[in-house]
Amino acid sequence: MKKVFFGLLVLALSAIVLAACGGGSSATAIATVPADYAGAVSPLGADAATAGAEVFKTNCESCHGPQGHGDGPAGAALDPTPKNLPELAAQVGDDFLYWRINTGKEGTAMVAWKGVLTDEQIWQAVAYIRTLK
Ligand code: HEC
Known part of the structure; x- marks a missing residue:
């Protein structure tokens, strides 16, 4: 159970890092204009x-x-x-x-x-x- 949780945590963290890096592409994501x-x-x-x-x-x-x-x-x-x-x-x-x-x-x-x-x-x-x- 502990191992599964840790695995999920690693997955979640890599998703965040990937998102922050724009999925590894050189083009950075364009921000959304605030309301x-x-x-x-x-x-x-x-x-x-x-x-x-x-x-x-x-x-x-x-x-x-x-x-x-x-x-x-x-x-x-x-x-x-x-x-x-x-x-x-x-x-x-x-x-x-x-x-x-x-x-x-x-x-x-x-x-x-x-x-x-x-x-x-x-x-x-x-x-x-x-x-x-
Ligand atoms: C001290 C240096 C400096 C000055 C002076 C400056 N900028 Fe910037 N500007 C930057 C940097 C650094 C960025 C961020 C670039 C990035 O995120 O890739 C930026 C970003 C921008 C962006 C948005 C880019 C984005 O990715 O959203 C615009 C539009 C912009 N500047 C216009 C201007 C205008 C118009 C002026 C003058 C009124 C100005 N800048 C003055 C350094 C400067």
């Missing part, structure tokens, strides 16, 4: 990306790189290093980007920009990320 942010839509017009370029250059480029490829000089030494933003953007909605920029990403150097940038600037950054390739 507070899910479905958020930009109130800005089509020209938001122009202002977003300035926001990005000033606040994000040092880590994320000029094209958001995660190759900024300040990003190289980080663990994890900043991700490729255009690659991520192709897989997520604006609400995801808006959420991450607002609240940051726990366990990484990505800080919360809410209160540092205005809501408008955060949406502008989202619009700019959408233009990156």
